[in-house]
Amino acid sequence: MTPPPARSGFEPSRDPSSAESADLAQQVEALIAREGPIGFDRFMALCLYSPGGYYARAPRIGREGDFFTSVSVGPLFGRLLADRLAEWWRGHGRPERWRILEPGGHDGCLARDILGQLEDGHPQAVSGVEYALVEPLEALARAQRATLDRHLAAGRVRQVDSAESLAPLPGALVANEVLDALPFRLVESTGSGWNELGVGPAPDGGLAWCVLGPAGGDATALLPRRPAGYRTEVRTRLGDFVAPLARALSPGLMIWIDYGFDREDYYHEARTEGTFRTFREHRAGDDLLDSPGRRDITAHVDFTALGEALAACGGRPGGLEPQARYLTRLAEPWLRSLEGRSDPATLAWVRQFQTLTHPAQLGARFQVLEAALP
Numbered sequence: 443m444t445p446p447p448a449r450s451g452f453e454p455s456r457d458p459s460s461a462e463s464a465d466l467a468q469q470v471e472a473l474i475a476r477e478g479p480i481g482f483d484r485f486m487a488l489c490l491y492s493p494g495g496y497y498a499r500a501p502r503i504g505r506e507g508d509f510f511t512s513v514s515v516g517p518l519f520g521r522l523l524a525d526r527l528a529e530w531w532r533g534h535g536r537p538e539r540w541r542i543l544e545p546g547g548h549d550g551c552l553a554r555d556i557l558g559q560l561e562d563g564h565p566q567a568v569s570g571v572e573y574a575l576v577e578p579l580e581a582l583a584r585a586q587r588a589t590l591d592r593h594l595a596a597g598r599v600r601q602v603d604s605a606e607s608l609a610p611l612p613g614a615l616v617a618n619e620v621l622d623a624l625p626f627r628l629v630e631s632t633g634s635g636w637n638e639l640g641v642g643p644a645p646d647g648g649l650a651w652c653v654l655g656p657a658g659g660d661a662t663a664l665l666p667r668r669p670a671g672y673r674t675e676v677r678t679r680l681g682d683f684v685a686p687l688a689r690a691l692s693p694g695l696m697i698w699i700d701y702g703f704d705r706e707d708y709y710h711e712a713r714t715e716g717t718f719r720t721f722r723e724h725r726a727g728d729d730l731l732d733s734p735g736r737r738d739i740t741a742h743v744d745f746t747a748l749g750e751a752l753a754a755c756g757g758r759p760g761g762l763e764p765q766a767r768y769l770t771r772l773a774e775p776w777l778r779s780l781e782g783r784s785d786p787a788t789l790a791w792v793r794q795f796q797t798l799t800h801p802a803q804l805g806a807r808f809q810v811l812e813a814a815l816p
């Protein structure tokens with residue numbers, strides 16, 4: 443089955459100029475020549491989030507971009523999540539003022555889909571909602587304003603560059619494929635310990651892998667012993683990312699959706715090369731040093747680490763669930779309402795549902811972790 447066409451939330455700026463990326467590559471090389479080798483997490487942050495970096499150029503997501511997400515399949519994903527958010531709002535005393543918090547909202551399409559469904563299906567809930575997008579990159583904040591102009595005019599949308607500036611409100615977080623885009627460290631087993639891998643100068647003037655030295659316990663204390671040469675990723679700053687988001691919601695619900703595993707699966711002995719990948723024009727690659735800034739870099743999420751970071755903020759994480767099961771449960775009333783209908787519009791919605799839930803498409807690839815906040 444072919445996924446439905448991607449929506450256009452804003453005009454594409456994907457790879458607008460290879461000059462910008464060439465600049466970035468030169469800047470990274472110059473920085474490394476000046477300061478010496480750097481950790482992979484710093485290299486990844488430069489490639490994705492510095493001026494001229496991949497996300498700083500507001501890349502298109504979907505068919506005309508480098509990868510699909512559940513949001514780019516069509517509006518159904520956001521509409522089903524909106525039903526879950528409205529259910530939470532009703533179950534928590536229908537607060538007059540409440541917040542939906544979205545980090546990594548990219549071009550604002552998920553916000554638009556959620557707000558659209560709240561308007562259509564839950565008008566009482568939408569009247570007091572503040573949809574807060576946490577977006578540090580100006581090009582993406584601009585794209586969100588273009589997508590959400592009507593909701594901005596209605597005073598429902600707020601943009602902040604950090605969740606630190608938000609006073610707590612009752613509400614819910616929705617984060618789709620954000621954690622996989624957070625910078626990670628790369629470590630390699632020596633058999634009896636772990637080395638941290640970094641990026642240094644290559645003899646020919648380009649970039650090359652190097653060993654920075656023994657990896658700190660903050661990165662490796664929870665890793666199982668593995669044979670020499672086993673490589674993997676670790677995100678040691680997950681707590682710094684989730685804590686300000688958790689503080690902005692009280693009481694709250696968090697819905698984290700991403701590809702990943704629990705710790706045991708993640709660091710399985712058979713996964714000797716980790717999970718990292720690059721994406722460009724829907725082709726996955728494994729050369730993380732190739733053309734800095736011109737391709738996405740990602741790695742799976744350690745959901746055990748996420749659960750621990752949430753618990754440290756007072757959160758109560760539930761069990762990990764495949765997206766297929768989670769969305770199918772949310773969709774039950776809607777699916778019942780479709781019985782007996784076979785008009786083209788209904789079939790198009792059903793195709794979206796199948797893409798989001800079929801195990802061979804997005805249904806088994808993504809996992810959902812909900813957590814309650816006091």
Ligand SMILES: C[S@@+](CC[C@H](N)C(=O)[O-])C[C@H]1O[C@@H](n2cnc3c(N)ncnc32)[C@H](O)[C@@H]1O
Nearest residue numbers: 497511513545546547548576577618619620623
């Ligand atoms: C793979 S894209 C997913 C975009 C969107 N959520 C979707 O599902 O289509 C990852 C997004 O996370 C954003 N991101 C990464 N780190 C972030 C941070 N610290 N705060 C907010 N957004 C961040 C990136 O800019 C990018 O928009």
